[in-house]
Amino acid sequence: MKRLAVLVRTALRVNFCLSVLRPRELLKKRKDFWMVPLIGLGLLGLIPVLIYFLKGLRWIFNLLAPLGQQAAVLTFGLLAGQFLILVFGFYYVLSAFYFSRDLPLLVSLPVTPTQVLLSKFTVILVNEWVTAAPLVLPVLIQYGLLARSGPRYWIEAVFIYLLLPVIPLAVVALLAVGLMRVVNVGRKKDFLIVAGSLALLAAAMGGQFWLSRSMNGSFDAQAVIRVFAAPDGLVQKIGARFPPSVWATRALAFGFRGEGPAGLLLYLSLSLGLFAAILAAGKRFFYRGLIGLSERIGPRKELSRGDLERGVDGGLRPARAVFRRELRIMNRTPIFLLNGVLSALLLPIVFILMGKFDTGTGSDSARLLGGLISSKPMVAVFASALFLTMCASLNGTASSAFSREGAQFWMSKVIPVAPRIQVRGKFLHALAIAALGLAAAAAAGGFVFAIRPLYLAAALALAVPATFLLTAVGMMIDLARPLLVWTNPQKAIKQNFNVLLALFADAGILFGGYRLVKLLAGTGLRTKAVILCVGAVFGILAAVSYVLLGAYAERRYRAIES
Amino acid sequence: MIDIRGVSKSYAKGKVKAVDDLTLTVRPGEIFGFLGPNGAGKTTTIKLIVGLLRPDAGTITVAGWDNQREALKAKAVTTYVPDTPEIYERLTGLEYLNFIGDVYGVPKAARLERIRKWLDVFELSPAVSSPIQSYSHGMKQKIVLIAALLPTPQVMVLDEPMVGLDARAAHHMKEMMREHCDRGGTLFFSTHIMEVAERLCDRIGIIHKGRLIAGGTMAELRAAASTQAVDAAGTSLESIFLELTDK
Structure with a gap:
């Protein structure tokens, strides 16, 4: 016993980092403000x-x-x-x-x-x-x-x-x-x-x-009465x-x-x-x-001279090399793959399958909802944009971009590549996953909810800058307090508090967007003007957040000691 | 080539002084062995040199570049082998080497030639297309070493590089270290194996409780050692080390 x-x-201490985390001191440090x-x-x-x-x-x-x-x-x-x-x-x-x-x-x-x-x-x-x-x-x-x-x-x-x-x-x-x-x-x-x-x-x-x-x-009616x-x-x-x-x-x-x-x-x-x-x-x-x-993987296949020649690259630019590294590591680590790629596709796929196989009331309701939404262009565009943005951003790829490196972060510190450039590779990778979510969500919007193509295109134009913004914010959160010590990849993404913090921040930003739409709509502006204004605001915020992310990376890479 | 001036580093809000006012210079073409008991500050010093840690005080220049203010230039001429080979386990050995080649800007022809050479030397060719997670500790150590050699750096910083290597690989490694310095490169490494340090190093530094307590060639260390350290075989590095770190 x-x-x-x-x-x-010990297991609880390891899992919740109780030995290194001192909550009382958390907000005493100015850097945590x-x-x-x-x-x-x-x-x-x-x-x-x-x-x-x-x-x-x-x-x-x-x-x-x-x-x-x-x-x-x-x-x-x-x-x-x-x-x-x-x-x-x-x-x-x-x-x-x-x-x-x-x-x-x-x-x-x-x-x-x-x-x-x-x-x-x-x-x-x-x-x-x-x-x-x-x-x-x-x-x-x-x-x-x-x-x-x-x-x-x-x-x-x-x-x-x-x-x-x-x-x-x-x-x-x-x-x-x-x-x-x-x-x-x-x-x-x-x-x-x-x-x-x-x-x-x-x-x-x-x-x-x-x-x-x-x-x-x-x-049926009888059953309802019985219940x-x-x-x-x-x-x-x-x-x-x-x-x-x-x-x-x-x-x-x-x-x-x-x-x-x-x-x-x-x-x-x-x-x-x-x-x-x-x-x-x-x-x-x-x-x-x-x-x-613990059994070892079977006998290794030795590369021939030709294989080696083909396997050695001609040289990628550093940002592309980082992008490819991120892609490979995520795709080959099941926990990362499921929480990144699958999470981005999950919701749209569920809706698409419902539309494909469910001939009952579920599918009819979705089309009815879509029809109702489509009758109000402003609602159609912004509700679709919200759905697209959520499907693109609510995976942990961006908000675990640095934590996923774990004990291997030392390599990012010693390679002669500016943090700004490394972060560009990571940002592109997070965007690639987000793009999958966007595409799948757009397909679900058109296929299941029968949203008109024009409204979907407008929603996409809003969702892209919003996704840029949320990706940059998620990465900044993870960069601020990366979880580099873990024994199990689950900790880096699924049980990473940064992912939750980023979800909070995303919810706050999207709520801010909703308030902005309401405010603009209340002034009597026409739908197109409201869409343009909101798109412009998100576009500017996305650009600013990307620039800030680069500058922040330069500071944080120096400060993070590994 | 490596110039450390008055560097200090402490942990736990200054309560633990890992490196205390360290000053030393490693010249071009020199193999510098860094010795010390466990917890003496060897790994901290190495991490400070390669920029993994920031000094509380003092400066470090590598090939003339301040490793904090001109970090990228310093990194471009340095490669590092850590004490534990924590590398991207989901990549194959070849993918990892390609990544290192990409970030250090090694052209394809040179990359192929060097990868082929070092894979043969360290007998790692059969494993290079397998994921690193399937490697033994020694194989991981070898792939990290090959990665460190790939850009032909001016400065190599190695933290206990012999750990996990078999006798043949350790032999090749020592040859490689000598060749690197004969070409004008600089090598800074830590070790616990006194015989290796004694035979291989041009100069040796001994760190104890964060302070450099002795430094110089073997002859200089012997001359500085007290009579107590003289044994039947003359004054071995081990005797000097034990005497100095016993205080």
């Missing part, structure tokens, strides 16, 4: 989102309360949280269990496989509490306030929130441990991550289509495919009355049961799969 405690403490306006900008963008989320929850609660179905709000929150954990958990589990650099050291220590696995699992659990917080906590808090719940609810809510990640994490952990044991993936570990992620994504989308079709199919007639009919309907969310809802909503205790007991039993299964699987299979990973 003592050894496990030491392992867990820049974070204050940035966090302010982020809050400016986030607070409206949070307010709308809370308002939406209250609206749904008040709508459902007269029907006695208000507990469905909880089911929705818990289900969404657990689904989020399931998706993110897959990466966390694979990275922590099989791809951390500290594993060779841990394997050689006099600790059991179960203890190593448990220490890793605890770190993932803590990460998931943070990941799920923005989605689930507002739901739990808003429900508790609106239902005027007593202390029992709040204590139980904390308890249920702490257990929330266990079930989905246990499912993916068991899957990962089993897969690594059964399949000989020693030589194909990168392939495993990409294939596994795509399979998970396909399964999630397939499940969503299946769910939406089965819901549509059964939602609302039962005391927790809507709860059951929402959580039908994932009963633990129903049990947790019952435990929270009913307390010690009715089906509350049974719900709590079932939720607890399944969580503990799956946890025990992880322990058992860890004991039997964890090290066997892990040791298979």
Whole structure:
């Protein structure tokens, strides 16, 4: 037990950099003061989102309360949280269990496989509490306030929130441990991550289509009456495919009355049961799969003289060389590839597939929405521009551009290439990924939402400078505090606070853009003039931010010590 | 070629003085061995020379260029091999060498000739098309060394370059170091292997607790050593080192 405690403490220290991070000193240093306006900008963008989320929850609660179905709000929150954990958990589990650099050291220590696995699992659990917080906590808090719940609810809510990640994490952990044991993936570990992620994504989308079709199919008038007639009919309907969310809802909503205790007991039993299964699987299979990973890649192929001659380049300009290095490293590191390229394409692809395969109400709604939007040119252009910009920028490529170099950053410091030029290579790379997102989002806009080509072209003209701006801002954030010490590539992009900070900043900038549009529209300017003004503002800001990025890089590359 | 003047560097807000008022000069054509116990300030000094760290005080010039104010010019004539070969593991060896060739502006013909030569010398040809992540520690060390040799720099700065190398590679490496300096280049390296330093270096510096406590040729170090350090075989560098760093 003592050894496990030491392992867990060390794993948490490593994961959250607790040994080097001293929060009390964070804002004592003058060099960190820049974070204050940035966090302010982020809050400016986030607070409206949070307010709308809370308002939406209250609206749904008040709508459902007269029907006695208000507990469905909880089911929705818990289900969404657990689904989020399931998706993110897959990466966390694979990275922590099989791809951390500290594993060779841990394997050689006099600790059991179960203890190593448990220490890793605890770190993932803590990460998931943070990941799920923005989605689930507002739901739990808003429900508790609106239902005027007593202390029992709040204590139980904390308890249920702490257990929330266990079930989905246990499912993916068991899957990962089993897969690594059964399949000989020693030589194909990168392939495993990409294939596994795509399979998970396909399964999630397939499940969503299946769910939406089965819901549509059964939602005739009689079915609706049946759902609302039962005391927790809507709860059951929402959580039908994932009963633990129903049990947790019952435990929270009913307390010690009715089906509350049974719900709590079932939720607890399944969580503990799956946890025990992880322990058992860890004991039997964890090290066997892990040791298979250290197998070396097969025999090497020697290059002939001709091959070598062809392989040696004629000489690229430094910015292009940096661009090519970034491209290769990102494309060959599965975690980077998935969080960079796939993130940029994900949302548009989901919409396109919905348009292609979903002949039900989902697709019709999208076209209806598109039709409605297209009837108002200003809304059509700016809503499309927002969608394009988000698809292009909401991946972590720019905001992890320097962190991804990690311990190899020393090379960027010693090569005789001006930081301004190196940053140009990185900027072009981030833009290339953004361009993929832009293209896919434009295709989705035209194909699924049937936005008119002219409006799409105008939206693109707005989204391009906005993307330039957000890319430069994201890079500046990462440059200001690059995370260069990590043992697992996940830390550099997915668990990098800079990526989150950049999202805050992006939200703030886009909110600022929205206010500008509203302001200009309020003056009575014609649509074309508003588009031109906003485009010009973003164009100027993009140019200024790029120049600032170059100047900032010259300063920061000298200051960052590695 | 390398001129360090009154350089100091401390960590933890000045509580830990890693390098304390260091002054030394390494001349063209010279192999300079830098010795010291663990934590004495060797790696810090090396990182200061190549610009990975900024000095708190003092100046460093490399081939006449101030490495802070004219950093790019200083970097263009210097290559560096770190103590741990942390390099782009997702690139193949050849892609990494091409990257180094690109950023140092090595033309294709020269690049091909040098890559071929050093791959043969270090017996790395069979692995050069494989990703670096599949290399052993020694192979990584070799590819970093080849990368450092590719631009034919005026100044080479190597931090414990022998670690991880097999006997044959270490032998070639020593030959390469001598050739480099015979052509007029300068080589600054740190090591813990006294025999290598004694046989290979034109001059040696010993750093202890951040201060240079001895420096000069082997003859000068012997002359400066106390009688206690004299053993049956004369005064070995090891004896001198142990005596000086024991204080």
